Amino acid sequence: MSTPQLQALMRETLGGAMQAAGLGADELWRGYVAVGGSELPGVVDDLLTGRQAIEPDQYDFLAQAINDHAVSLGNRGAVPYFHQLCGA
Amino acid sequence: MQRDTNLQAGSYTLGLDAPVREVASPDDDGVIGDSGFEPLRVAYHTMPLEAVLDAVVRSAEVRLRPLARGTGLVVLRTGWGGELRAATAGAEHLEPLQSATAGGPAFEAIAGKRPVVVADLDGEQRWQELTSAARRAGIAAILAVPLDAEPIGSALTFYLVGRPRSGLLGELRPVVDDASLVVANAVAFARHELVAAHLKEALESRDLIGQAKGVLMARRAMSSENAFAVLRDMSQRTNRKLRDVAQYLVENGELP
Numbered sequence: 439m440s441t442p443q444l445q446a447l448m449r450e451t452l453g454g455a456m457q458a459a460g461l462g463a464d465e466l467w468r469g470y471v472a473v474g475g476s477e478l479p480g481v482v483d484d485l486l487t488g489r490q491a492i493e494p495d496q497y498d499f500l501a502q503a504i505n506d507h508a509v510s511l512g513n514r515g516a517v518p519y520f521h522q523l524c525g526a
Numbered sequence: 527m528q529r530d531t532n533l534q535a536g537s538y539t540l541g542l543d544a545p546v547r548e549v550a551s552p553d554d555d556g557v558i559g560d561s562g563f564e565p566l567r568v569a570y571h572t573m574p575l576e577a578v579l580d581a582v583v584r585s586a587e588v589r590l591r592p593l594a595r596g597t598g599l600v601v602l603r604t605g606w607g608g609e610l611r612a613a614t615a616g617a618e619h620l621e622p623l624q625s626a627t628a629g630g631p632a633f634e635a636i637a638g639k640r641p642v643v644v645a646d647l648d649g650e651q652r653w654q655e656l657t658s659a660a661r662r663a664g665i666a667a668i669l670a671v672p673l674d675a676e677p678i679g680s681a682l683t684f685y686l687v688g689r690p691r692s693g694l695l696g697e698l699r700p701v702v703d704d705a706s707l708v709v710a711n712a713v714a715f716a717r718h719e720l721v722a723a724h725l726k727e728a729l730e731s732r733d734l735i736g737q738a739k740g741v742l743m744a745r746r747a748m749s750s751e752n753a754f755a756v757l758r759d760m761s762q763r764t765n766r767k768l769r770d771v772a773q774y775l776v777e778n779g780e781l782p
Contacts, residue, residue, distance in 0.1 A: 464721075472728035473768050474735055474754065495751070502758060506767040514765055519758060 441491075444524055448492045449485075455504045455517045456486075469503030494520040571715055578712040579612035582705050586682055587614045589701050595665060596620060596685035599705075600632045603679045604713050617685055620663065623656040624683070630656055631670035632681040644668040645689055660685060671695070671702050675710035731769040738772035741779070756781070 456466060463486075467479045475482070475496065482500070484490035492500075497520045505515025573581070579599055587597035596616025602609050613621040624630020630653050631642040644650045645667045647657040660668060665685045673680040682705055735757065742753035760781050761768045774782040 468724050468728045471725070472731035472735075474732055498754075498758060502761065502768050505762070506769070509765055509767050515762060519762070 445488065445491055447523060448497050448520075449488055451517060451523060452486060452497070452500050452504065455501075459504055459507050459511070459513075461504060461507050465507070466500065466503055469506055470499050473499055473502045473506065475499035475503070497523075573712075575610070575712055575716040576612070578708065579610060582708055583612045583614050583617075583682070586684070586701050586705055587616075590684055590686075590698075593686050593688055594684045595663070595687050598624075598632065598683040598685075599680065599709070600624075600636075600683075601678060601680040601709060601713065602626075602636060603677055604717065610713075616663070617683070620656060620659055620665075620685060621683065623659055624653060628655070629653060630683075631668050632683045635670040635672040635681040636679040639672055641672070641695055642668075642670045643690055669694070671698060673702060673706040673709055675706045675713070678710060678713050680706075680709050731772075734769055734776060735772040738775040741775055 455461075461469075463479070463483060467475075467482050470477075470482060477485070477496065481490065485492045485496060485500070501517040501519055504517045508515045508517075579601065583597045583599045586599075587594050590597070594616075596614055596618075598611065598613040598617040598621035600609055600611050600621070604610060609626070611621060624632055626633060631644055635642045644653075644657065647661050647665070647667065650657045657668070663685070664687060667686045667689050669684045669686060669690050670681050671684070673682065682702065735754075738757055739750055739753040742748060742756055743750060746753075746756075748756075757768055757771050757775070760766075761771045764771070764782055766774075766782065771782060
């Protein structure tokens with residue numbers, strides 16, 4: 439999978455999961471910080487909208503934040519981590 | 527924390543020698559108001575938001591007595607979903623009859639960003655449940671005035687026992703300006719408090735995860751990245767929040 443394809447897949451995966459979980463940008467950022475993410479809200483927004491490339495570790499922080507939100511709602515955290523997403 | 531519920535509404539005479547209003551801003555005590563006329567003084571930084579909104583409607587009504595028999599306030603787009611409401615005793619049974627779905631003068635005032643006057647309750651067809659109930663309560667007219675508190679949408683609704691006379695809206699300006707400032711600041715303050723509380727919680731979680739990573743790094747001689755991967759995979763396998771996995775490890779010395 440090429441880098442642009444992988445970037446698009448990561449964005450689509452995160453964006454779709456956010457929408458499915460009803461998770462807003464502010465809440466996602468707080469969850470991202472809670473699991474170890476260290477970028478500012480604007481940077482996270484850039485990652486999600488494609489203005490900035492998503493590094494694997496940042497993707498995993500965001501995926502974890504969405505999964506934690508799902509778990510807190512009594513659901514299963516279903517967002518794959520980076521190595522699962524790209525089959526590595 | 528001691529809550530200051532002191533409200534100095536004072537009296538207000540419509541249209542009589544109302545002084546020019548100076549720009550009001552929070553003073554050192556976080557109190558909004560000016561000294562030009564009896565101000566709405568609400569220590570919004572020490573009061574629960576609901577108490578601030580209650581103070582706003584009570585104060586607004588005091589200033590419009592005896593014309594107003596009930597006053598309501600609706601606040602939309604606060605940033606945390608839903609709507610906030612407050613009402614004086616005379617409006618408690620009327621305010622629920624206007625809503626985002628059923629409509630009502632306040633919602634129309636917010637949407638149109640201009641006052642809405644229902645001077646003929648019998649002739650108003652759009653909000654019959656509200657106007658009928660108001661009429662039974664001895665109300666002759668309803669006046670809804672939007673507050674200037676963007677991006678929040680909010681409006682005061684006055685239930686009047688007489689028809690609004692010409693010039694009433696202009697006379698109401700100081701009341702609306704006061705209420706706008708207080709509501710805007712109180713909602714912003716409450717929102718910041720909420721964000722701060724969430725951030726505190728997030729940072730505590732982050733610290734706990736850091737401790738758990740430290741345990742794994744020390745015991746298994748692994749990198750920080752690999753320690754995170756261990757916690758992350760355990761979170762996924764057990765469908766637990768990462769924080770909970772970390773807490774278990776820190777407290778029990780082993781993974782769940």
